[in-house]
Amino acid sequence: MTSYQDRYAASVMNTFGPPALVLTRGEGAHVWDADGNEYVDLLGGIAVNALGHGHPALVEAVTTQLQTLGHVSNFFTSEPQVELAEKLLELVGVGVGGGKVFFTNSGTEANEAAFKLTRRTGRTQVVVAQDSFHGRTMGALALTSKEAYRAPFEPLPGDVTFVPFGDVDALAAAVTGETAAILLEPLQGEAGVNVAPEGYLAAARAIADEHGALLWLDEIQSGMGRTGEWFAHLPSGVRPDIVTVAKGLGGGFPIGACIGIGAAGELLQPGNHGTTFGGNPVACAAALAVIRTIEDDNLLEHVTVLGQKIRDGLAADPRVTEVRGEGLLIGLDLVSESSADVLLAARRAGFIVNNATPRRIRLAPPLILSEDDANAFLAAWPAILDEAKA
Numbered sequence: 414m415t416s417y418q419d420r421y422a423a424s425v426m427n428t429f430g431p432p433a434l435v436l437t438r439g440e441g442a443h444v445w446d447a448d449g450n451e452y453v454d455l456l457g458g459i460a461v462n463a464l465g466h467g468h469p470a471l472v473e474a475v476t477t478q479l480q481t482l483g484h485v486s487n488f489f490t491s492e493p494q495v496e497l498a499e500k501l502l503e504l505v506g507v508g509v510g511g512g513k514v515f516f517t518n519s520g521t522e523a524n525e526a527a528f529k530l531t532r533r534t535g536r537t538q539v540v541v542a543q544d545s546f547h548g549r550t551m552g553a554l555a556l557t558s559k560e561a562y563r564a565p566f567e568p569l570p571g572d573v574t575f576v577p578f579g580d581v582d583a584l585a586a587a588v589t590g591e592t593a594a595i596l597l598e599p600l601q602g603e604a605g606v607n608v609a610p611e612g613y614l615a616a617a618r619a620i621a622d623e624h625g626a627l628l629w630l631d632e633i634q635s636g637m638g639r640t641g642e643w644f645a646h647l648p649s650g651v652r653p654d655i656v657t658v659a660k661g662l663g664g665g666f667p668i669g670a671c672i673g674i675g676a677a678g679e680l681l682q683p684g685n686h687g688t689t690f691g692g693n694p695v696a697c698a699a700a701l702a703v704i705r706t707i708e709d710d711n712l713l714e715h716v717t718v719l720g721q722k723i724r725d726g727l728a729a730d731p732r733v734t735e736v737r738g739e740g741l742l743i744g745l746d747l748v749s750e751s752s753a754d755v756l757l758a759a760r761r762a763g764f765i766v767n768n769a770t771p772r773r774i775r776l777a778p779p780l781i782l783s784e785d786d787a788n789a790f791l792a793a794w795p796a797i798l799d800e801a802k803a
């Protein structure tokens with residue numbers, strides 16, 4: 414019998430390279446492959462499976478909503494859609510009356526909405542950080558610095574200026590009265606978790622204000638409790654004009670959102686933008702279930718405590734030169750370029766991790782990861798590095 418990997422190769426476009434595993438089932442932070450092997454999922458669908466796999470609250474919310482009202486066009490609204498918009502405004506700290514939400518189906522679409530929104534300022538320049546990742550559609554790709562992603566698709570939408578992440582002087586030099594927006598990730602996830610230096614977001618806010626530009630924070634990976642806060646930028650006290658979210662928002666059900674704060678919430682007007690599926694009642698019910706569970710189960714505190722424990726445990730090995738991140742968005746640097754081997758050794762030991770760069774490992778496990786699973790990984794870690802000859 415031909416394997417699913419062979420059938421995949423014959424029928425699915427080769428955009429991701431060959432799939433490493435055929436996964437068949439998940440429960441909590443654990444997944445099983447087609448050969449019956451069990452893994453602790455320390456990647457969580459790349460920061461998506463906030464509640465892990467098969468969480469009863471998420472299953473119940475999606476099932477009930479689909480039975481009740483599965484889809485309506487955007488000529489109409491639904492209760493979950495309005496409730497979720499209100500809830501997101503509350504979580505971002507402004508509340509109803511303090512902004513407006515546009516719903517999408519993915520992260521890149523949330524950024525497309527935000528990109529179009531910035532054009533409604535009458536300006537076109539966007540200043541973005543190097544090593545950023547903002548998505549793969551043409552607009553979001555134009556805002557993403559990675560040359561290998563961009564080059565095959567040029568020309569991309571223009572007037573995008575890249576500056577080194579964390580460099581306030583470079584940002585100040587790049588932003589002018591022609592700048593529509595500054596776009597930053599508070600933590601750069603795809604790059605292997607780069608954390609903004611203390612004061613960087615506040616400086617970006619001040620520079621944006623000086624020139625009448627918008628401050629747009631991409632919290633698609635860092636938001637929705639991942640860092641132990643609802644949004645990674647909240648502890649800074651900085652109030653952005655735009656926040657984009659997706660990934661963990663639906664806990665595995667596809668949904669994203671572009672949150673416009675204050676006047677930025679009024680820039681897109683009828684006819685300016687749209688989507689058939691965005692704001693779908695089932696997706697919104699999923700997101701509401703994720704948020705409610707994070708609240709009811711005190712997951713923000715759990716994420717903060719467990720994340721610190723994991724970072725401390727990983728840093729104890731001398732073959733790890735640096736551990737970065739907040740909560741359960743964790744990046745670490747290895748002494749050698751062995752991350753691909755570390756990934757394979759971890760998988761053989763029953764743990765799914767990500768190699769962000771040749772030297773960097775990224776972890777973004779479900780927010781419900783148990784202390785036992787974290788301890789098992791930390792106990793296995795030195796032997797994983799031995800096997801990988803890290």
Ligand SMILES: *Cc1c(COP(=O)(O)O)cnc(C)c1O
Nearest residue numbers: 519520521546547548602633634
């Ligand atoms: C994943 C990601 C995106 C793109 O989201 P998709 O849902 O894959 O389109 C954009 N920005 C950041 C910071 C991300 O991590």
